[in-house]
Amino acid sequence: MLAVLPALLLLLLLGSRSACGVFQKLYCSFSDSCECDFKPGIRDLEWDLYKNVFGQHLAQNLVAEEVSRFLLNKSPDRPLVLSFHGSSGTGKTLVSTMLGNHLYGSAMSSPFVHQFVPTLHFPSAERVPQYQVSLSEPRLQNRHQNRSGFLNTTLLVLKLCCSGWQEELKSWVKGNLTACARSVFIFDEMEKMPAGLIDVLEPFLGPSHVVFRTNYRKAIYVFISTAGQEAIHRLVLENRLAGRDRDEIKPSDLQDVVQQSVYSNKTSGLYLSSIVQQNLITRFVPFLPLTRTHVERCVRAQLCQRGSCNRDDVVEAVGGDMTYDPAEGHYFSTTGCKAVAAKISFFL
Known part of the structure; x- marks a missing residue:
């Protein structure tokens, strides 16, 4: 590192953009202070939620509040973990995309926003023990890197699906955290996730685990699921039949109901999950049925x-x-x- 500094400083003085990029990569590899391409726009996120998400006052408020609170904390003690629940078409994926857009400006095209789909990444429920082993043995530090130095998602997916290298998945998460502490991980269709699999990420979600060369506590995780929709639907229907406005429904009316429903639902990826038991999910965010x-x-x-x-x-x-x-x-x-x-x- 010290040997290349004089040359880099000379190039910087000459105004070389490429030198700036090289210097940043070298600095980031030795520091957990880098924010990658992180460009949070909290006010823009709030406006987008208000303008383009319909019938979801709880989700609008909870997401805006939790993201704002998390980003204002320069040294969080744990990552932000949001779990979106509700029936199909209520805006769960839309809100997760907005989150990516207003944190990185490009959502799913950003190398720091990562989406997981269980039917693609974890297709065989009977292989949960193998997946769990794979999620606990990091081995991707210097493999499958693209030109930008970040782990290549496409290559990993091909190896997971075609070569049976499932043991590298948790290492892939760790590798992306090492590349960018502000990584965003979106786990879609959690109701199709084999029960127990997601628990292998528990060390990343609590305050005690340490990932080499990164402050993993700055990451954001989003779980998306239809699990819990029956409980949400039932409460909203009861509210309507009682003649109350849906905007009167408070987060506290559904927080425990959704948590218990998801935890006890055998078709939920969070069924009997230690992540739920250990209270590692910051917020369960209910998405109400639409009129x-x-x-x-x-x-x-x-x-x-x-x-x-x-x-x-x-x-x-x-x-x-x-x-x-x-x-x-x-x-x-x-x-x-x-x-x-x-x-x-x-x-x-």
Whole structure:
């Protein structure tokens, strides 16, 4: 390191951009102070949540508050772990994408935002013991690195799926944390995650584990699941039948209900999870079922993106063509806003 400093300093004085990049990489490899391409825009995130997420006052407030609180803490004692729960089409994936956009400006295209899909990465439930071994033996420090020096996700996925090198997965997480302490990990479709598998990440989520050359406590983890949707749906329906406005539902009304439902659900990736037992999840974030009004707001927003804001006929047609339950009241869309884009194309 010391041997190359004179040359780097000379190049820096001459204004070489490439030298700046090389110097930054060298510095980051010896320091946990680097923030990668981290460009958090909390106010922009809050506005995006308010403007483009419909019917989710709890998720809007909880995500904005927890992310803001976490980022204001320059030395957090543990990572931020958010667990999103709710039925299909209610905005869970949308909010996770917004999070990536307003932390790195490019969401899933950023080398520091990583998405995991169980059916792709962990396809065989019966191989959980093998996966757990693989998630505890780090061996990727100098392997599968791309030109930017960051672990190549595509190569890893190919090796996991095609070569059976599942033992390198936890090492992949550790390697990305070493490359960037501010890494964001999104675990999608947690209801399809083999129960017990996610617990091997427990050392990364608590305050005691140390990852070489990085402050892993600055990372953000997001779990996305439909587990717990029945409990959420039941409470929202009871609230409506009692004549109360859905905006009166408070986080405390659902926090323990969702946590217990997810923990005791055998089809949940968090079933009997030590991560839940040890209270390592910062917040369980409930996403409420959407009414026809919310669906039509989704339709209107997507029409505006296509330059057809004034097509009230399409808004009405799509809203009326969706399926709602329960049968007695038809209050909530069974697919949320998920089918909106396809139906707009049909009616437009």
